[in-house]
Amino acid sequence: SSRVRADALARERAAYERAERVVCMSRWAARSVVEAYGIPPAKVHVVRAGANLDEAAVASLPPPGPTDRSELRLGFVGKDWRRKGLPFLLEVAEAIEARGQRVRVLALGPSPADVPGHRLLEPLGFFDKTRDLARFAAAARRAHFGCLFSSAEALGISTLEFLRLGVPVAGLDVGGIPDCIDPGVGMLAPAAATPGEVAGGLLDLWDPMRYDGLLAAVLGRSGELTWDHAVTRLQALWPRA
Numbered sequence: 299s300s301r302v303r304a305d306a307l308a309r310e311r312a313a314y315e316r317a318e319r320v321v322c323m324s325r326w327a328a329r330s331v332v333e334a335y336g337i338p339p340a341k342v343h344v345v346r347a348g349a350n351l352d353e354a355a356v357a358s359l360p361p362p363g364p365t366d367r368s369e370l371r372l373g374f375v376g377k378d379w380r381r382k383g384l385p386f387l388l389e390v391a392e393a394i395e396a397r398g399q400r401v402r403v404l405a406l407g408p409s410p411a412d413v414p415g416h417r418l419l420e421p422l423g424f425f426d427k428t429r430d431l432a433r434f435a436a437a438a439r440r441a442h443f444g445c446l447f448s449s450a451e452a453l454g455i456s457t458l459e460f461l462r463l464g465v466p467v468a469g470l471d472v473g474g475i476p477d478c479i480d481p482g483v484g485m486l487a488p489a490a491a492t493p494g495e496v497a498g499g500l501l502d503l504w505d506p507m508r509y510d511g512l513l514a515a516v517l518g519r520s521g522e523l524t525w526d527h528a529v530t531r532l533q534a535l536w537p538r539a
Contacts, residue, residue: 324474348525373441383447
C-alpha cells in the first residue's frame with residue numbers, strides 16, 4: 299500500500315541520514331541514495347560485490363580448457379528469464395545466425411519447461427552452486443560469452459560469476475550492470491541497443507585475436523571478483539585506529 303511504501307522510504311532515509319557512511323554495490327544504487335534520498339555524496343561509497351561462488355570450490359576447479367570455435371555459444375544465468383533478457387538474447391542469436399555464424403544459447407537456471415521453445419536454445423535447468431559448483435562451472439564455461447540483457451537490474455551477479463570462472467561477458471548499460479563489466483573483459487552495449495547491434499558487437503569480439511585478448515584480460519582480473527577482495531575494499535573505507 300502507499301502508506302507502507304511511504305513508511306519504508308522514510309525509515310530508509312532516516313537510517314541513511316544517521317549513518318556515518320553508506321556503501322552501495324553499484325554506482326546506480328549510489329546515485330539513487332544521493333538523488334532520491336538527498337544524502338550528501340561525500341558519505342556515499344561504492345564497493346562492488348564478489349561473485350557468489352564458494353572460493354574453496356573455485357580453487358579446486360580445473361583451469362578453463364581451450365576455446366572450441368565450432369559455434370558461438372552465449373550463456374545465460376537466471377530464473378527470472380523474462381526480466382533478465384532471455385527473449386532479447388534469442389533475438390541476438392537469430393541475428394548472429396543470419397550473418398552466417400553458427401550459434402547456440404545455453405540457459406542455466408530456469409526450468410526447461412518454463413522457457414520458450416527455440417531451435418537455438420539449449421535449456422540446461424537448475425544448478426545448485428552451493429552443493430555442486432563443479433557442474434555449474436562446467437556448464438558456464440561452455441559459453442564463450444556470459445550475457446545479461448536485463449530490462450532492470452540492481453547489479454548483475456551472473457556477469458561476475460561468468461568472469462570469475464574465466465568467461466568474457468556482454469550486457470546492456472542498465473542499472474548496476476556497467477559496474478560488473480570493466481573495460482577489456484567484454485561488451486557493454488547501450489541500453490537502447492537493438493539485437494542486431496548487439497550481434498554485430500559480439501561478432502567483432504569473436505574474431506580469434508580479439509577473443510584471445512579478452513580471455514587473457516578476464517583471467518588476469520578474475521581474482522578481483524571475490525568477496526575477500528570486496529571486504530578488503532570495504533575495510534579501506536574505515537581508517538584504522
